Amino acid sequence: xxxxxxYILLIFLSHNxxxxxxxxxxxxxxxxxxxTITEKDLKKHLFIYASDEFEGxxxxxxxxxxxxxxxxxxxxxxxxxxxxxxGSYVQEMTLDIRRDxxxxxxxxxxxxxxxxxxxxxxxxxLTAHLDxxxxxxxxxxxxxxxxxxxxxxxxxxxxxxxxxVEKGRxxxxxxxxxxxxxxxxxxxxxxxYSENPIYPLENTVVNLNVDMIGRIDPxxxxxxxxxxxxxxxxxxxxxxxxxxxxxxxxxxxxxxxYRFNDTDDPNRFYYRSDHYNFAKNGIPIIFYFxxxxxxxxxxxxxxxKIEYDLLELRTQLIFYTAWNIANRDKRIIVDxxxxxxxx
Numbered sequence: 001x002x003x004x005x006x007y008i009l010l011i012f013l014s015h016n017x018x019x020x021x022x023x024x025x026x027x028x029x030x031x032x033x034x035x036t037i038t039e040k041d042l043k044k045h046l047f048i049y050a051s052d053e054f055e056g057x058x059x060x061x062x063x064x065x066x067x068x069x070x071x072x073x074x075x076x077x078x079x080x081x082x083x084x085x086x087g088s089y090v091q092e093m094t095l096d097i098r099r100d101x102x103x104x105x106x107x108x109x110x111x112x113x114x115x116x117x118x119x120x121x122x123x124x125x126l127t128a129h130l131d132x133x134x135x136x137x138x139x140x141x142x143x144x145x146x147x148x149x150x151x152x153x154x155x156x157x158x159x160x161x162x163x164x165v166e167k168g169r170x171x172x173x174x175x176x177x178x179x180x181x182x183x184x185x186x187x188x189x190x191x192x193y194s195e196n197p198i199y200p201l202e203n204t205v206v207n208l209n210v211d212m213i214g215r216i217d218p219x220x221x222x223x224x225x226x227x228x229x230x231x232x233x234x235x236x237x238x239x240x241x242x243x244x245x246x247x248x249x250x251x252x253x254x255x256x257x258y259r260f261n262d263t264d265d266p267n268r269f270y271y272r273s274d275h276y277n278f279a280k281n282g283i284p285i286i287f288y289f290x291x292x293x294x295x296x297x298x299x300x301x302x303x304x305k306i307e308y309d310l311l312e313l314r315t316q317l318i319f320y321t322a323w324n325i326a327n328r329d330k331r332i333i334v335d336x337x338x339x340x341x342x343x
Contacts, residue, residue: 039308045152050144058134060105075112083111110179118172129183144303149214153315171326190274209275214306217291227255237284239333
């Protein structure tokens with residue numbers, strides 16, 4: 001009997017060793033494509049996207065329309081199909097902007113999609129906001145970090161996935177690259193998408209939101225440069241949190257800092273970017289962020305101040321995380337934490 005038990009244990013360990021090896025091999029394939037994300041390419045995009053020519057990308061303004069055209073042309077050029085089911089790369093909307101009594105503005109989200117080859121009706125959505133605060137008089141607020149950094153990260157991630165598709169390594173699940181408008185006006189573009197989804201919210205597996213990942217937080221007590229703030233990964237899914245941690249450990253291995261993860265944090269970052277419009281609909285999220293700085297919402301938020309080596313690492317991490325979510329057999333398990341009750 002003892003020998004039989006030992007034999008069964010050996011079979012079990014052998015099987016699980018093979019499973020781990022197979023997972024590791026998959027990660028090695030992902031790394032091949034992740035390494036195509038480079039600081040050189042990120043910098044090239046950002047010096048255009050956050051240039052004076054785009055006039056600060058104020059929602060509905062000429063500069064924001066130029067930003068939309070830049071994004072749409074990029075996806076067309078690399079052969080990623082339009083993300084709107086009507087064949088368009090944009091989701092048009094009329095927003096009623098109450099801040100500063102702006103009123104009604106015609107604007108648009110940008111969408112591009114890589115369809116899954118096994119589970120095409122399950123969606124991994126990556127978001128970054130395409131807008132910024134525009135200009136005041138002749139002074140342009142370029143918004144290189146906010147959120148030019150997240151925008152160009154999505155472009156590079158999309159291109160890496162496209163290269164994987166071309167090598168026969170396309171994702172099992174569909175990946176939607178969603179550049180939302182009106183974030184600076186109150187998360188309005190992502191709110192519009194969540195209320196008028198192109199793809200059913202119940203089929204949305206996760207939202208990975210990227211907003212300001214190009215700088216170093218001067219208030220951070222730890223002095224290591226290689227970090228990213230992770231917000232929300234365990235709020236609605238411990239499974240997602242575990243996957244995020246494991247992916248980082250197996251790939252980039254930077255510090256995942258949970259300084260602002262608590263929903264009760266006085267900075268309220270959990271509520272201040274576009275992931276929130278997915279989270280409030282019960283969709284697991286991760287918000288990637290590296291903190292504010294003295295140039296936040298100032299005309300000095302320019303592309304020359306971005307830490308491009310760090311932007312490369314952080315973008316690669318998000319790519320690997322999206323890769324693992326899109327390619328695992330089971331979709332992310334949702335198990336929301338109970339809401340904290342005020343005393």
